[in-house]
Amino acid sequence: DAKTTQPNSMESNEEEPVHLPCNHSTISGTDYIHWYRQLPSQGPEYVIHGLTSNVNNRMASLAIAEDRKSSTLILHRATLRDAAVYYCILRNAGNMLTFGGGTRLMVKP
């Protein structure tokens, strides 16, 4: 399975944008890039996904590099409720998600 590399942790100030990076240099042409997040004591929840083009939804934006070897999840205005572990995952044709260690985002008031 293609793997992803994320920083272990990041800090942000409340109300400021946050850019969470992810490297996936061995991504294959059919792999979708998915982001999930896990709030404390909860199961993961879907955030956003993309294949080649940048994507926006009500939760976040996903910027995908032209060569698809990296991507960035963008939270436009971080709130305290956004403090979570964010997972960047490559979803293969078999639809399995292989979670890595993720990035723990801490939001300071």
Next chain:
Amino acid sequence: EAGVAQSPRYKIIEKRQSVAFWCNPISGHATLYWYQQILGQGPKLLIQFQNNGVVDDSQLPKDRFSAERLKGVDSTLKIQPAKLEDSAVYLCASSLGSNYPTNEQFFGPGTRLTVL
């Protein structure tokens, strides 16, 4: 819309005992997943069902773990006998099915297992 239900939420057992977890997925979701999440790590897929058939169980320790989804709806995951290293949160997730582009997985709250 009701989410993925799991029970129990917490379980404490001694090593070598047996334990079972139950999951009821979102209505209409064909695919069901069981994950194991050890403290400080990301979830690891144990088994994936499509309706009542197993799609992938390559990471399921079959000497002690078993799972079934007999009627293609709810599912049980069993550990017999439990070891200390089985202490983890067991997450159940469901999705519409692999034919859907997003195929977003919806996770339940998990069962926290402590093996003493």
